Amino acid sequence: MPLRAAHLRPLFFVGRNPPSQSLSCRSFFRTPIATAKPKKVLKPSVVKPRVVIANLKAARPVKLSQQRNSLPVHATPLPVDPTADSGDQTNFFSSFQADLRTPESWPKMLFFIVALELGVTLYAARKTNLNTDYWVDRLTHGEATEGLNNHVIVVARAVEFGQTLERWGQVLVRMTQALGTTMQRVMLDSYISAAEKIIQAPDALRVCWGICAVNGVVFLAWRIPSLSTFMITNFVHHPLSGKAHTLLTSVFSHHGGFHLIFNSMALLSFGSAAGTFLYVRQAQLPSSPLESTSAYHFLAFFISAGVFASFGSHAIQVRRYDAFVRTLPKFAARPRINGSLGASGAIYACVTLCALAFPDTRIAPLFIPFSVPIQPGVGALMLLDVVGVLRGWRMFDHIAHLSGALFGVLYYFFGPPSWNGYRRLTATDSGKEI
Template sequence: MIWCARVASSRAPLNLLSRHFSLSCRPRFPRSVHDVPVQKSVPSFREQVARVSPVKSFSEAVKHPVIGKHIVFVSAASLLAFAVAAENTNVTTEFWSRYLNAPTRWSHSTPTTADMRLAQATLLLKAGHLNTLSETLADAPIIIKSVVLHTYARVGEAYINASEGRRVGWGICAVNVAVWVAWQIPRLRPFMHVHFAHNPLSGKTYTMLTSMFSHASFFHLFFNCMALTSFGSATSTWLTREQNHAPSRLQEATASYHFLAFYLSAGLFSSLVSHVVTTRIIFPRLVAKLAQSPPPAPTTLSSLSSSLHSAAKAPALAPVATTTATATTAAAETVVTPASAILPSLGASGAIYGTVVISALAFPEAQVGLIFPPTPSFPIQYGVGALFLVDCVGALRGWRLFDHYAHLGGAAFGGLYYAYGMDWWDKVRVSLHSKRA
């Protein structure tokens, strides 16, 4: 008792803030809380990554769309189109040359381009099957029979008398009408948005070709078809005339394949120009504009990135608007809105511009006029110059009604082909002809 009391009295007062090593009544080695080092909080994963690598800005973090594979696609598709067209032209020319030089026919010289085309028109007239149709309608009422035969004869006569460029234009217009009908079916519209409208942010390459035959508006389809049949005929006539004066003096039984290859290449080139300008000029400007305005809320930063990615999935001719339930403020709307400036494009205007420029350069004395609004005739060079000026102003001012860069790209392709295209076409034909010989 005395020992215990003495020990207890000699013991230092218990520090309530101390921690003991055991639960015994003899606390040894007491340690004050001031001696315990304060443990810091564990850094987050983002902080650890920031220590290893510097944090990129918004402009650096956004991935820019590619253009390399689009350039390769356009180049390969254009070369393939001209190679196939040249080979088919040579095969057709050889066929009609042998046909006119058959032993049953007497010919004093080598068949010319005019002879072969006259033979084609003659056989086409004989294959009209007018007599067969008359026999089929023998039991029909006389009024119905007369109307059907008269309509068939007039349509056949117009088709036979039409130039090859106009015939090819009618075929392209038929494809355009079929695609336009598909646009009018509600269940097919999601498919058409994805595969028949070129969005520069989607990364697709084949849509640059399919969008050439796509028209969502009837008036867009109507005016493009009217322009194609008119200027396509003039372009086909120029192609035939220049081939007759080619250095190789190769005859050409038909210019249909040549015109079709030119049309496809002009459309692809115009779409490529629009794609490059959008991805390398317009898109970086939008990213810089978004980066300059800091988001008011932490969640808005993610909406910047999502708005750019959602633009790639936006339907054609519809502005992109990606907002969430929490981002309903005016600041969030201003952040998302600029991404809607990049919209999908479609239509054959770029390819048609190529035919318009060639027609103006090849036939400067031609007169043209507008259907709507109706105007008197004026020189074609004045009309093409006015269209070129409007597209230049529209591109500089950022007008969004038409794809002005695609128009300028088609016009540039037409001018380049007028200067160098025929020499290159003749060399391709000679090369393929020598391989067949």
């Protein structure tokens, strides 16, 4: 069965009006708001501090459980079943109970944060400029750009992408000729349906698909026993470890299946709406440069929000830990600080950004048969995190949630103008294909 261009319908939305700030976003928020919540903290069992007399400690017999909880820093942790209860997770984190910070830890941490935030944003701005210049040159052939706007460029990109998918469809037709008419029709119909969804998807939604794929790969890495030590060391942020790179890697790390699913659902919902706002708001600012894609802008926003949330949790936990340790007797055992991981800090930034950008939107909370306005719903979620911080709840990283929410609020007011400044800073004279 020959595949024709009409089958793929690559120009599905050509001629439609571009998205506007008054866009109804209810379809973006059918994902329950509660799914944006979990930034799971892998929690060892709590060991209350107690005073130990040095000259009696050596003479007293050591129990097996105490041996497990006092493994040296560089010892290999015991293997743990991912489905095991929290009691077994003490061994899972036993190698991170020592305070490995040095006087250089804070300067190193701050340098990492500033360098990463600036580097990611400048890189994203540069890539956006290159892509935009390429399409402007292609559409105008070096002539004046009067009448050219973001919508025209986006439509042109969609047309070319649709033609690319159509060529791939022709290859699929040739590869499936030997399978019979029925099987070939089923495969082509599936391909056409997927191609239409990809073409119609906003750039930010495609970025969310990529982030979910990366999260899935990291999740599978957690399931490999031989990588357990590497994953604990590099994909969980422990405030006392003295490491800075885990502020970033922990954002893409999910140890539990439900944690991954809930965060992915929330990201696909709120992330797509947040990316739409960033694209529309940038175009509305005076003297804004043309922008062919919002993918790089949203990716920079997501990474910056995740690292900001991780650092906020890190700074407050370390400060509270140091203040508590100063009150302990000289020989008292020090308390533990749980490691944390997950993308919910960055997702919270998307949630608060959407709440401010689309105040008339209604959301459907988990297990509630009716929808609620987004701003009261998000406010209730923030209040729950505040209570969690005050009450000392340890199941979720409430400080990271609130830090991410703060980043979203700040970015709503200052992000788009700053993005245009980065665009001008990295502006190019001529476009080149990326």
